[in-house]
Amino acid sequence: MTYERLQTGARTPLDAVVVEVKQIFGRSVADVSSVDEIAGLPVPVRQALLEAERLRLERKLNRIVVRIADEKLWNPAWGRLVEIA
Template structure:
């Protein structure tokens, strides 16, 4: 199962990561993908955003994918495992 690192709401975007920002709209979860060098994509279904993030991570040589989510109760385990940031 793929693991994604949580990014706190007050945290700055890291230079070694792709950011997937998950939001709720009309009762459904959507996500946008960005990096420090790539402007955020339009919101798409979360599974599509996570797949795009993996492509960007590999293409740009970044270390990880981080997820910013307003409320963890909206995280679907089907997407993978959401873990605390590594220290």
């Protein structure tokens, strides 16, 4: 799966679910949000991506974007990150 990388500080797109990846206690975790959904507690990234896809379908949004400050926190097994053009 390919995910668009949203730069830190960039505006949240109205047509997307946002997965924000961060590091807590040395582990990569993420929370999920959208314009209509407030982020909950961080969960493992793979779980967050599954939740993001569920939310995308439920809310009829166009895409999932990933906000991540340090790309070293991303595991390629989760998918590919590409810069938003």
